[in-house]
Amino acid sequence: MYRTKTCGELKKESIGQTVELAGWVQKIRNLGGMVFIDLRDEFGITQITIQDEKLQEEVKEINTESCIHIIRKSCGKKQQKYKNCNRRNRSRC
Numbered sequence: 001m002y003r004t005k006t007c008g009e010l011k012k013e014s015i016g017q018t019v020e021l022a023g024w025v026q027k028i029r030n031l032g033g034m035v036f037i038d039l040r041d042e043f044g045i046t047q048i049t050i051q052d053e054k055l056q057e058e059v060k061e062i063n064t065e066s067c068i069h070i071i072r073k074s075c076g077k078k079q080q081k082y083k084n085c086n087r088r089n090r091s092r093c
Contacts, residue, residue: 002069008044014074021046022069025062035059039068048072 003022005014023041035050037059048070050056062068 006043007039007041007046010046010074017074018071019074020069020071021048023067025064025066025068027064028059028062030056030059037062037068039070049075 002020004020007021007023010019021039021041023039023046026038026040026045027036028038029036033051035056037048037050039046039048050059
């Protein structure tokens with residue numbers, strides 16, 4: 001089996017479980033101490049956080065639209081709520 005979950009299936013119930021994901025790299029952001037990869041499949045997008053220095057070096061060889069397979073423990077994070085700031089309610093934002 002090449003994946004246990006799709007990028008769209010990860011929910012609060014997945015926190016703490018070891019999951020296998022596969023998909024295409026949509027974006028890579030290197031913030032010095034951490035690297036973020038947006039992994040995309042046909043069901044959604046999942047953000048992968050890499051803090052290990054050895055893995056950060058390996059990520060430098062990955063380009064956008066590369067297909068990758070990852071096995072990691074799902075840590076989850078709180079989803080932020082964003083206000084809808086359209087023209088009608090800008091004064092509330």
